[in-house]
Amino acid sequence: MxxxxxxxxxxxxxxxxxxxxxxxxxxxxxxxxxxxxxxxCIYAMWHGNQFCVYGIPNRxxxxxxxxxxxxxxxxxxxxxxxxxxxxxGSTARKGAVGGTMQILxxxxxxxxxxxxxxxxxxxxxxxxxxxxxxxxxxxxxIIPVHWYSPQINFIKLPSWDSMSTxxxxxRIINIYGTPIYIPExxxxxxxxxxxxxxxxxxxxxxxxxxxxxxxxxxxxxxKLNLNLNYPRYK
Numbered sequence: 001m002x003x004x005x006x007x008x009x010x011x012x013x014x015x016x017x018x019x020x021x022x023x024x025x026x027x028x029x030x031x032x033x034x035x036x037x038x039x040x041c042i043y044a045m046w047h048g049n050q051f052c053v054y055g056i057p058n059r060x061x062x063x064x065x066x067x068x069x070x071x072x073x074x075x076x077x078x079x080x081x082x083x084x085x086x087x088x089g090s091t092a093r094k095g096a097v098g099g100t101m102q103i104l105x106x107x108x109x110x111x112x113x114x115x116x117x118x119x120x121x122x123x124x125x126x127x128x129x130x131x132x133x134x135x136x137x138x139x140x141x142i143i144p145v146h147w148y149s150p151q152i153n154f155i156k157l158p159s160w161d162s163m164s165t166x167x168x169x170x171r172i173i174n175i176y177g178t179p180i181y182i183p184e185x186x187x188x189x190x191x192x193x194x195x196x197x198x199x200x201x202x203x204x205x206x207x208x209x210x211x212x213x214x215x216x217x218x219x220x221x222x223k224l225n226l227n228l229n230y231p232r233y234k
Contacts, residue, residue, distance in 0.1 A: 014077035021078055027168050030055030030147070031220045033175045033212055040107045041143045041179065042135050044127075044198055047119035048161035052147035054082055055174040061111045063087045065099055067120045087113070100134055107138045117198060124161050125202075127195040132182055141179035144201040147172055148209035171220040173213050177201040 035057060043062065045052055056062050063085045066072045076086045087106065089099015103113045113134070117127045135142045148154075153167040166172060180201070182194055 010073045011077065014074045017074065017078050018081045021082060024166060024168070025054075025082070026224050026226065028054070028166050028170050028172065029221050029223075029225055030172045030174055031216060032057055033173050033216060035174075035176045036141075036143055036179050038141055038143070038179055040110055040112050040138075040140050042103075042107075042131060042138070042140060043112065043114040044117050044131055044142050044144045044202070045114065045146065046125055046161065046202060047116040047122070048124065048156070048159075048163045049145075049147055050116050050119070050163070051165055052145055052174050053079075053084060053114045055147065055172065056114070056145070059084050061085075062114050063103060063106045063111055064114045065089060065103065065116075069120075072120075085111070100130075100137070103134055104138055107140055112140075117202075118161070122160050125199070127199045129191060129195060131198070132186075132191050132194055135180075136182040136184055136186070139184075141181050142198060143179050144177035144198060144205060145174055146177075146202055146205035146209060147174050148206070148213055149173070150210060150213060169222070171217060171222065173209065173216065173220075175205050175209050175212060177205055 032055060043053070043056060053059060053062060053064055060083045064079050064087070066075050066079065066086045066088055068088050072088065076088065079086050087099055087102040089102060107113060115131045117131050118125055131142060147164070149166065149170055149172040151170055154170055154172065155165060155167055157163045157165065178201070180194065180197060186194070
């Protein structure tokens with residue numbers, strides 16, 4: 001069987017997706033709610049909400065952890081063209097050391113990171129341990145983030161993670177949880193407790209997002225987003 005995505009056509013697929021994403025960007029308005037005023041951090045989100053990184057303040061200083069797979073090649077090109085940085089690697093065994101070291105270097109330089117805590121293969125909404133280890137080594141907080149819109153064109157794709165994405169005119173909120181600091185001397189049992197805490201924070205954000213959206217929706221512009229001035233990847 002011929003793979004639909006291979007090294008030869010990955011760049012072409014990425015170019016097509018870039019056109020789609022850049023077009024959608026014009027129609028998308030995202031408002032950040034309760035974003036903590038902290039320095040470098042690690043944003044934690046479900047894999048299905050990974051596009052919420054677009055709405056993170058100062059996204060040109062956010063490094064998204066992307067797998068070294070061919071799918072990751074496509075994601076990397078798309079992320080760069082949306083003004084994000086990427087780190088190729090994983091929080092799993094394969095690629096863990098390289099990815100972790102790069103993230104630590106970027107955080108030391110004053111930048112932040114974004115990790116899909118149940119990715120890249122799931123199971124969905126189960127927090128894996130990599131983010132705990134990285135936050136502990138870096139000495140920075142983990143900030144849970146969830147995005148939400150009640151609009152019918154804020155759709156969920158038929159994928160394992162039920163990925164959500166806007167389609168044409170969409171008003172969205174990015175809502176952030178309380179920063180979670182990981183002590184340096186935790187044991188495996190305490191680590192699991194922090195994984196549970198991250199999961200519960202993401203669940204809480206999802207539950208309260210509809211009410212918050214109603215409170216702030218009038219503050220979200222209903223117009224084309226033409227403020228697209230950010231560093232571009234070449």
